Amino acid sequence: MAIQFFSEEIKFELPQKLKRKNWLKKIAESENFQVGELNYIFCSDEYLYQINVDYLAHHTYTDIITFDNSEQDGKIEGDIFISLDRVRENASNHQQLEETELSRVISHGLFHLMGYKDKTKVQSDLMRSKEELAINLFHNI
Template identity: 50%
Template sequence: MPAINFFQEDVSFKLTDKLKLKKWITEAIMAEGYKLQELNYIFCSDQYLLQMNQQYLDHDTLTDIITFDNSETPGKIVGDIFISIERIWENAEKFKVSKMRELQRVVIHGALHLVGYADKKPADKKLMTEKEDFYLNKVTF
């Protein structure tokens, strides 16, 4: 199985169902026509992600996710995805979904960015949401 790694920075968070999550992410990436080489998910605090947002993207706002595409070969995925657990939990409450469901949405959102989906323009955001929903409907855990 390709390398999907999970790390924590500045938070106490225990991810469950890691093997099922890895399989789901890998299958989604393959279904989009890409080959997964290495993908790192780093779960962190709002403050940690805010500092990254300021340093690397020159944005001074809280966000739930930042995705870095480190791929050097077309069609092959190498990336780092930073996710704020605090944003996930707050958004789960805001959108009235379970914490795990919101986490799954953001996890697949990052992978979709790496296979080329954007979300800045309304049409792109609509397509991204449709893709998220498509893969969320395939989750069996």
Template identity: 45%
Template sequence: MREVLFFKEGVEYPVFFSEALINKWLDSIAVYYSKKIGALSFIFCSDDYILDVNRNYLSHDYYTDVITFDYCEGDFLSGDVFISLDTVYSNSLQFQSGFENEFHRVICHSVLHLIGYKDKTDADSKIMRLNENICLELLKTL
């Protein structure tokens, strides 16, 4: 059953945010990787909020841009995705990538984790980056 939900915790959606566009994009990513969209929740939040999630659920004591909880079953992509808009913005400045581009990169990064891609090693990170770029190209076609 396809259900994609968007929430915000202590932040506002970016001005460029489009629920309709993200939904179309998620469908195109799923088709490209021979998957289906199941139940996905995207929670956009602050650094403090994601730090609490990291501490309480993963026992990590640091800030991050995204945390993905995987509930996939079979070919259905399902999970909860927490995205710190504070860190996404900071990363966009650090990498000179633009906030909108970094925002979309983090969304597809989380979906790629649900598909099965990892990023703990340098080799895995290169493959992840390649696939992020493929997903960002898919977005440009919508």
């Protein structure tokens, strides 16, 4: 089991890495999942845009792209790319602290790997409630 944090084409060091790892494991355990190999890659808008074009044929900017590498039920494995440019802009647009928005997006990717979707209003509302629970959990660890 390994949760790792990387950056591509930007200089970024995630604060509180150990606390984040413990937090992500607790979220997974609360949903009856085990974390295997999980990589978070923090990058720029342009870097993530190119991934969106190359792998998903989407010509849009986004804050997160999640690739599920899981091969075993109940075990989370994947690569989660996060645009820090989008996180910062979204935090400003929603009048949130950057740390809170970052926690939201980090947990969002994990929830996708656990099977949660956000295409419909019902799915999106459930995802938002899960994110809020995760953010509260982070503050209480």
